[in-house]
Amino acid sequence: xxxxxxxxxxxxxxxxxxxxxxxxxxxxxxxxxxxxxxxxxxxxxxxxxxxxxxxxxxxxxxxxxxxxxxxxxxxxxxxxxxxxxxxxxxxxxxxxxxxxxxxxxxxxxxxxxxxxxxxxxxxxxxxxxxxxxxxxxxxxxxxxxxxxxxxxxxxxxxxxxxxxxxxxxxxxxxxxxxxxxxxxxxxxxxxxxxxxxxxxxxxxxxxxxxxxxxxxxxxxxxxxxxxxxxxxxxxxxxxxxxxxxxxxxxxxxxxxxxxxxxxxxxxxxxxxxxxxxxxxxxxxxxxxxxxxxxxxxxxxxxxxxxxxxxxxxxxxxxxxxxxxxxxxxxxxxxxxxxxxxxxxxxxxxxxxxxxxxxxxxxxxxxxxxxxxxxxxxxxxxxxxxxxxxxxxxxxxxxxxxxxxxxxxxxxxxxxxxxxxxxxxxxxxxxxxxxxxxxxxxxxxxxxxxxxxxxxxxxxxxxxxxxxxxxxxxxxxxxxxxxxxxxxxxxxxxxxxxxxxxxxxxxxxxxxxxxxxxxxxxxxxxxxxxxxxxxxxxxxxxxxxxxxxxxxxxxxxxxxxxxxxx
Amino acid sequence: xxxxxxxxxxxxxxxxxxxxxxxxxxxxxxxxxxxxxxxxxxxxxxxxxxxxxxxxxxxxxxxxxxxxxxxxxxxxxxxxxxxxxxxxxxxxxxxxxxxxxxxxxxxxxxxxxxxxxxxxxxxxxxxxxxxxxxxxxxxxxxxxxxxxxxxxxxxxxxxxxxxxxxxxxxxxxxxxxxxxxxxxxxxxxxxxxxxxxxxxxxxxxxxxxxxxxxxxxxxxxxxxxxxxxxxxxxxxxxxxxxxxxxxxxxxxxxxxxxxxxxxxxxxxxxxxxxxxxxxxxxxxxxxxxxxxxxxxxxxxxxxxxxxxxxxxxxxxxxxxxxxxxxxxxxxxxxxxxxxxxxxxxxxxxxxxxxxxxxxxxxxxxxxxxxxxxxxxxxxxx
Numbered sequence: 001x002x003x004x005x006x007x008x009x010x011x012x013x014x015x016x017x018x019x020x021x022x023x024x025x026x027x028x029x030x031x032x033x034x035x036x037x038x039x040x041x042x043x044x045x046x047x048x049x050x051x052x053x054x055x056x057x058x059x060x061x062x063x064x065x066x067x068x069x070x071x072x073x074x075x076x077x078x079x080x081x082x083x084x085x086x087x088x089x090x091x092x093x094x095x096x097x098x099x100x101x102x103x104x105x106x107x108x109x110x111x112x113x114x115x116x117x118x119x120x121x122x123x124x125x126x127x128x129x130x131x132x133x134x135x136x137x138x139x140x141x142x143x144x145x146x147x148x149x150x151x152x153x154x155x156x157x158x159x160x161x162x163x164x165x166x167x168x169x170x171x172x173x174x175x176x177x178x179x180x181x182x183x184x185x186x187x188x189x190x191x192x193x194x195x196x197x198x199x200x201x202x203x204x205x206x207x208x209x210x211x212x213x214x215x216x217x218x219x220x221x222x223x224x225x226x227x228x229x230x231x232x233x234x235x236x237x238x239x240x241x242x243x244x245x246x247x248x249x250x251x252x253x254x255x256x257x258x259x260x261x262x263x264x265x266x267x268x269x270x271x272x273x274x275x276x277x278x279x280x281x282x283x284x285x286x287x288x289x290x291x292x293x294x295x296x297x298x299x300x301x302x303x304x305x306x307x308x309x310x311x312x313x314x315x316x317x318x319x320x321x322x323x324x325x326x327x328x329x330x331x332x333x334x335x336x337x338x339x340x341x342x343x344x345x346x347x348x349x350x351x352x353x354x355x356x357x358x359x360x361x362x363x364x365x366x367x368x369x370x371x372x373x374x375x376x377x378x379x380x381x382x383x384x385x386x387x388x389x390x391x392x393x394x395x396x397x398x399x400x401x402x403x404x405x406x407x408x409x410x411x412x413x414x415x416x417x418x419x420x421x422x423x424x425x426x427x428x429x430x431x432x433x434x435x436x437x438x439x440x441x442x443x444x445x446x447x448x449x450x451x452x453x454x455x456x457x458x459x460x461x462x463x464x465x466x467x468x469x470x471x472x473x474x475x476x477x478x479x480x481x482x483x484x485x486x487x488x489x490x491x492x493x494x495x496x497x498x499x500x501x502x503x504x505x506x507x508x509x510x511x512x513x514x515x516x517x518x519x520x521x522x523x524x525x526x527x528x529x530x531x532x533x534x535x536x537x538x539x540x541x542x543x544x545x546x547x548x549x550x551x552x553x554x555x556x557x558x559x560x561x562x563x564x565x
Numbered sequence: 566x567x568x569x570x571x572x573x574x575x576x577x578x579x580x581x582x583x584x585x586x587x588x589x590x591x592x593x594x595x596x597x598x599x600x601x602x603x604x605x606x607x608x609x610x611x612x613x614x615x616x617x618x619x620x621x622x623x624x625x626x627x628x629x630x631x632x633x634x635x636x637x638x639x640x641x642x643x644x645x646x647x648x649x650x651x652x653x654x655x656x657x658x659x660x661x662x663x664x665x666x667x668x669x670x671x672x673x674x675x676x677x678x679x680x681x682x683x684x685x686x687x688x689x690x691x692x693x694x695x696x697x698x699x700x701x702x703x704x705x706x707x708x709x710x711x712x713x714x715x716x717x718x719x720x721x722x723x724x725x726x727x728x729x730x731x732x733x734x735x736x737x738x739x740x741x742x743x744x745x746x747x748x749x750x751x752x753x754x755x756x757x758x759x760x761x762x763x764x765x766x767x768x769x770x771x772x773x774x775x776x777x778x779x780x781x782x783x784x785x786x787x788x789x790x791x792x793x794x795x796x797x798x799x800x801x802x803x804x805x806x807x808x809x810x811x812x813x814x815x816x817x818x819x820x821x822x823x824x825x826x827x828x829x830x831x832x833x834x835x836x837x838x839x840x841x842x843x844x845x846x847x848x849x850x851x852x853x854x855x856x857x858x859x860x861x862x863x864x865x866x867x868x869x870x871x872x873x874x875x876x877x878x879x880x881x882x883x884x885x886x887x888x889x890x891x892x893x894x895x896x897x898x899x900x901x902x903x904x905x906x907x908x909x910x911x912x913x914x915x916x917x918x919x920x921x922x923x924x925x926x927x928x929x930x931x932x933x934x935x936x937x938x939x940x941x942x943x944x945x946x
Contacts (some may be wrong), residue, residue, distance in 0.1 A: 003776040004926035008764065012666075012696070012932045013757050019666050020753065020937065029736060030581040031664030032934055036728065037574065038657035039699055039933050041566050041648070043709040047702075047775065055649030057634065077705045077782070078923070104707045131649050140893050160894035169922070190906050196915060198923045223786075224916060225793025230800065 044104050048074055052099035059129055061096060062468070064261045065089055069096035071259060078199030079222045081178070081258040087467045088261050090203045091122070094174050095130045101199060102132065107171035108147050111195070114176040116152035117411055122176070123150045137161075143168065153180075157191040170197045178202035181221065182214035192221055219257055227253055271444075273466060275476045277490060280366050282481055286324075289354040290484055293320045293327065296347055301529055310529045311522075319384055321486040322450040323363070323391075324355045326384035331355075363479055364391060367447060368398045370477060371427060377443040379428045381461050383450050388429050391449070395427060402427035441469040447477045451489055453521045458493070485528065488541055492524075496545025520544075566648045572632050575646065578656055592633040593643055598626045605662065606655040628652075667936040669736040670744070689747040690740075690939035692718040694756045695727050697933040698764060702771075704779030704926040712767050715944060716756040718749040723763045730944045746939050764930055776926035783924035787917065794913040801909065 019026065044051060050070055053059070061069075065088075072080045072093075078101065082090050101107035112134065114122050119136050126134035126148065135142060137151035143164035153175070156165050173195055175181065181189050181202070200222055216233055219226050227233045227250075237250045263270070282290060297313045316334075319326035331348050338344040371378050380402075382388055388404055395402045403417050403425045421428040422442055443465050452458055466474045480490045523544060531537035566574065575594065579586065582602050588595040598606070600623065604613050607626045616623045629643035630652070637643050646653055670690060698712040715727030724730075740746065751759075875884075907915070 003773050003780070004928055006765075006768070006928045007930065008761060009929075009931045010757065012935045013753060016666060016935055016937075017753050019668075024668070026668045026738065027664050027666055027934075028581050029667050029669055029738065030577060031660050032667045032936060033664070033732075034574065034578055034581065034660040035664035035934055036697060038660050040711065042657065043699065043711065044701075044707050045709065047706045047708045057647045057649065073706075105701070106703070106705075106707055131651060133651075159899045193912065194907055194915070196919060198919060223789070224912075225789040229793050229796035231796065 050096075050100060051103045052096055055099065055103060056130065059092075061092055062089065064265070065093050065096060068093045068259050068261065069100060072097050072201070073100060076257060076259075078172075079201075079257070081202045081204065081218060081222065083204050083258055083260040085205065085260070085262050087463065088263065089468050090205070091125055091176075092129070094176075094201050094203055095126060095132070097199075097201060098126070098172060098174065099130050099132060101172060107199060109168060109170050110148045110172040110174070111156075111165065111168075111170045111197075112148070112150040112174045112176070113153040113156055113192075114150060116154060118176060119150050119152055120411060120415065126150070140164065153188055153191070157187055162191065166194055166196070168196070170195060172199040172201075173197040174201045174203070176203045177205075178218065179204040179214075182217055184217045184220070189217065189221070215254065219254070223257060226257055270466065270468075271470055271473050273462070273474045273476060275478065275494065277478050277480055277494065278366065278370065279487075280362050280479060280481045282483075283358070283360050283362055285354070285358045286360070286362060287483075289324065289327075289351065289358060290320055290481075292351050292354050293317055294485075296351060300344075310525050314525055314528060317485055318450065319386075321481050321484050322382060322384050323361065323387040324358055325390040326386040328352065328355055329386045361394070363449070363481065364394045366479065367391070367449065368395065368400065370447065371395075371400055374445050374475075376445060377421070377426060377428075378445045378447055379430060379440060379443055379465065380447045380449050381430050383431065383452055385431060387449065388431050391429050395429075400427055401425040402429050404428075405430035405432075407432040439467070439469070440464045441467060441471075444470065444472040445475045445477070447479065449479055451478065451480075451486065451493065453489060453524050455493065455497070455520060488528075488538065489524070492541045492545050496542065497548050520548075568632050568634065568647065571646060571648060571653060575630060575653070575656060578660060587627060588629075593629055593631045593641065595627060595629040598628060600625065601663075602659070605659045606652065661933070665934045667738075667934070669738060669936060669938050670740045670746075671938070671940045671942065672735050672737045672741045673941055687743045687745050688941065690744050690941055691720075691747050691943075692749045693727070693938045693940055694718055694753065694760075695731065695936045695938055696760050697728060697935070699931045699933050700764070700768065701929045701931070702775055702926070703929060704775065705782070705923050706775075706779075708775070710771070712764065714760050714763055715938075716751070716759055718751045718756060719747045721751050721755075721759065723759050724944045725763070725767075727944060731938065734940065734942060736938070740939070744939075744941075768928060779924050779926040783920060786920050786924065790913065790916055790920065794909060798909055 050066065050073070052069075053061075053066070064084075068082065068084075072078060072082075078097070082093055084090050084093070098107065098110060102110075112122055112126070123134045123136040126132040132148055133146075134148040134150050135146040137143065137149050137155065140160060142149060143161065151161075155161055173192075175192060181192055183189060202218060202221065204218075216227055216230070228236060294317060297317050301310060301313055316327060316330050319330055331351055335345055335348045335352075338348070367380065380391065382391065385406070388406075392402055392404055401424065403420045405414065405417050405421075405428055409417065417428070418440065421440075428440070428443070446462060446465060448458070448461065452461075462474070462476060478490055478494065480487050524541075527540045527544070528537055531540060572594070579596050579602075582599045584599050584602065585597040586594065587597055603609075603623075603626050607613075609626070613623070629641065630646045631637050631641070631643040632646060634647070637645060644650070644652060694716045696714045696716070698714070700710045700712055702708045702710070713726060713728035715724040715730070716722070717724070
């Protein structure tokens with residue numbers, strides 16, 4: 001009996017004595033029996049078996065997700081770093097662990113700290129997918145009033161909220177985007193360390209392999225001393241800032257506290273991607289405008305070397321491939337900025353004359369044709385606001401319903417637009433990939449109206465629809481105007497790099513490993529602006545493509561720390 | 566519980582309250598809630614206080630519970646019910662609340678006939694106290710066991726597995742004709758003593774490996790912790806600042822203007838044992854948060870005064886909420902600068918407490934329900 005403490009419920013005795021004295025009122029035998037049946041069904045019959053799935057008949061977790069929940073419970077005793085690659089559903093894993101501890105009666109008071117933009121999303125997901133009565137923290141009293149609170153870490157760490165949070169004993173603490181806690185000198189880190197918690201999950205998508213210190217700090221939040229103290233850690237495992245030694249041993253230790261599922265581990269099947277380029281022939285008027293802009297850009301770049309921003313000039317050239325509206329806005333601004341009476345103004349006015357002469361819009365017309373042919377939900381991505389507005393007007397004239405989506409929208413507006421798109425409109429016209437946490441898996445057609453030059457952004461675009469939960473093949477339609485810069489870029493990204501065929505996240509790895517001094521984007525700018533001829537440009541683009549391509553087939557070496565072998 | 570069991574359970578629950586079943590469809594059930602059920606699972610406490618205060622006739626709530634898995638048809642206003650559904654969990658809670666204490670008598674038809682026919686002499690029924698226990702073994706994990714005890718209050722003895730025996734009998738809340746009840750010679754508190762001893766015996770008969778293992782785990786954790794903090798302390802004493810600060814990135818994306826890296830703690834503070842950040846100290850200085858140093862002010866049953874009691878005194882709901890809620894701290898009282906990091910010692914103690922809280926093996930024994938049963942038949946020995 002010395003092994004454990006015992007608490008015995010004796011409340012029944014005085015209550016029963018009083019009932020006996022007054023002979024009732026007694027309860028019903030039927031309810032007495034039902035109560036026992038209810039308790040029996042709620043009982044945890046086994047220390048180790050997952051209970052939460054019985055409560056969630058509508059949730060269909062993937063095997064790696066239930067396995068993760070099981071390991072967190074039994075091997076890691078409720079304190080773990082969940083570091084799955086993007087798109088494998090860390091939220092589901094965290095929700096499962098949370099539900100499991102709640103069902104077992106081991107966790108009641110739970111705090112979920114996430115970036116401010118994700119508070120509503122997390123709250124909704126916990127409520128809808130897990131039946132967990134989560135509340136988004138808004139007022140001070142809520143810290144104590146509700147058992148499960150979702151809040152932004154930046155709010156929580158400040159007074160007066162901090163006092164409440166640090167005063168409460170949390171059965172469970174969950175932190176999303178935990179890679180932001182890698183620096184132990186920040187207030188966020190200190191704050192998290194001071195929160196009293198029993199079980200704790202840290203979620204991060206960014207592999208934290210680069211800095212040994214970061215791994216060490218993150219693990220120390222969960223289990224101080226797991227990797228030894230800082231000196232012994234350095235002498236045992238660190239061989240320079242980014243170099244691990246005794247890496248097998250270190251990996252073993254890290255695996256005891258961190259789970260990283262990878263797409264390549266299998267088990268999760270992503271539906272195929274089908275990529276299609278749609279060539280568009282410009283009308284003679286459109287061609288005239290494009291050529292006009294191109295020579296304007298070249299001349300300006302050569303004449304005013306050093307004084308102009310190559311990127312903004314190039315933007316004009318890209319805009320004209322997107323829509324005349326987008327180009328017009330930029331030209332207008334350039335005109336206003338140029339000195340009165342300068343030759344530049346005249347040139348610009350000439351180009352604007354060109355714009356006025358254009359009566360058709362080949363790209364928009366092709367898009368409408370495509371949407372009608374698809375006859376299903378479509379997301380159109382464009383880089384430019386002007387194009388977005390124009391397209392919305394154009395589509396509505398063609399009788400196609402659409403909703404806009406911009407980065408500047410507030411979270412609630414984004415949610416609302418997503419909902420409208422899902423239930424009312426056929427098309428979503430977006431200027432950005434939607435940011436963290438917007439899920440559009442119900443749609444499987446993406447039209448890249450114009451292409452960003454930053455491959456990450458293309459990834460993000462596709463990532464909105466091509467993720468866990470997408471049940472259909474994903475179709476990506478890339479529009480490209482023949483004989484323009486757009487065509488060159490598309491050829492590079494699509495044919496040379498095979499970008500659209502890559503698995504999500506793969507390009508991240510490559511860019512990181514290439515350690516290019518400049519971003520791919522600014523490399524492209526240099527090539528285009530400095531090439532003396534189309535031919536030279538094509539050749540240089542070809543070369544950069546080959547470099548990236550060749551890297552695809554070299555396995556990663558550096559991130560061995562967090563790889564599951 | 567599968568869907569059929571869920572439905573049977575819910576039907577039995579509503580039957581027990583004599584609820585009016587509006588529609589009994591193979592896929593769903595529409596039921597008009599009786600007042601006490603509405604109050605318990607209807608989720609409208611304010612409606613009920615209003616109705617009672619204003620003394621008006623309440624409009625009972627109708628619920629349509631949908632049992633078929635999958636989408637609910639569009640023209641049906643219903644809620645889907647399965648084992649994890651909130652409504653079913655509420656109903657579970659309701660049965661535990663309204664199925665707690667019973668007093669029942671055995672009616673055995675065969676026996677009645679025999680005794681009435683043969684002797685016309687009345688027969689004694691033996692009083693039994695029945696306690697149904699849920700026993701939880703808890704450490705960082707958990708497991709539940711059930712124990713149903715019957716204690717003979719006429720001639721003291723304790724019998725296990727009593728509930729399964731009760732289920733075989735024909736029971737009724739009123740005493741049958743031609744029967745009398747034998748005297749209760751054992752008081753309830755004596756019976757409680759017997760029951761407690763039996764609970765202890767029951768627990769001790771079980772394998773205690775789970776507790777031993779939890780202790781070992783805890784010990785392991787404590788050792789790692791101790792080792793770590795011992796070294797950290799030495800490190801702090803020998804070097805200040807503790808490590809390669811200049812190598813840390815200066816602009817971290819989680820830092821706002823207010824989120825500058827903390828000043829490294831000076832050694833003096835640790836040595837002198839100056840009071841560092843501690844909630845209680847702050848709170849006493851701060852009149853608004855005084856209510857916080859008292860036990861947490863949740864609005865739940867552990868509250869000193871319930872809404873009901875408050876209203877019975879003639880108080881207003883709004884006043885109750887003001888008194889029991891947490892006011893927003895006024896701007897003047899917010900001081901972001903008063904942040905101080907814990908000392909190593911505080912950190913160490915906090916982590917120790919967390920570990921004990923998580924791992925320390927314990928057994929919780931809860932009485933699910935209890936009853937007094939007057940029985941003719943004896944339980945199998």
